[in-house]
Amino acid sequence: MAGQMKAGKAFEYAILREFKGKLEKLTTVKVIDNSPLILAKECFHGFDTQKQGRYLLTASFAVNFLIDIEPRLSNDIDETDILELEILPDSQGEIGDVRDVLAIRAVQKWEIGVSAKNNHKAVKHSRLSPDIDFGKKWLGVNCSSNYFSKVNPIFAKLKDMQKKSDGMRTWGSIDAKSLIVYTPILNAFKDELQRLYDADKERISRQL
Structure with missing residues (x-):
């Protein structure tokens, strides 16, 4: 796997991990266990702890911001209202869905997606x-x-x-x-x- 792709997958995992860590204190959270999650986790743990820390810090900024502006992330309507977190497969991008990480509340028929950009050109621009x-x-x-x-x-x-x-x-x-x-x-x-x-x-x- 190319280095840039590996970094992108690692950042997706960092975002999901930050979502889970912050939101499970406020609401019921379920992480969808799928092959994109396994791959992203492997990529994340393929980096040294310093690099992992940078990914988590950057992801924390983004997640804190989203929690602040989107109350449905942290507020359920009852005990059946579970927040599901999912990393989407790359095939979704091929059909025009640029989201990488999803937060879903099926009971409320609501979801929000994050496009995780972590390449040099994106930072430079x-x-x-x-x-x-x-x-x-x-x-x-x-x-x-x-x-x-x-x-x-x-x-x-x-x-x-x-x-x-x-x-x-x-x-x-x-x-x-x-x-x-x-x-x-x-x-x-x-x-x-x-x-x-x-x-x-x-x-x-x-x-x-």
Whole structure:
């Protein structure tokens, strides 16, 4: 198996594991035991503990965000309302279903899917930047000036670091990336998405 594919499968398992770990404290959770799960688990355990930790940390950010904005993940309606977690086979992608991990509530006839992207090009291509209005691009509603006032100084600081080093500063050389970059940007993104959702729940729900 190619390294990139192995990493992708490992990340799928990390997402499912984080879903299970966080949600089984709040509701009844069942993991669908299938061949994609077995493969993803094998790929995950094929990496060293440091790499596994990185996958789990990244997955934790995503899962926490989804739990915050989607109450049905953690709230059942009765004891028969079980949340099922499933890793989908690659064959689903061949018919246009890009979701990798599913959370399903059959009793409520509801499900939510996650497309687990963990390749270099996806990380390199910035989905969030000082110039990208993700609200307009993804949801058709402009982000607020308050959102940009939070993220722009962070991107400006990164740009200044690069300029002062004549373009030689590497991402790996930046200390405390989680504290000064990841966490504040993700918090600003989360707060803005929540604001957009609160302003027009029906419209935003259709777009997510």
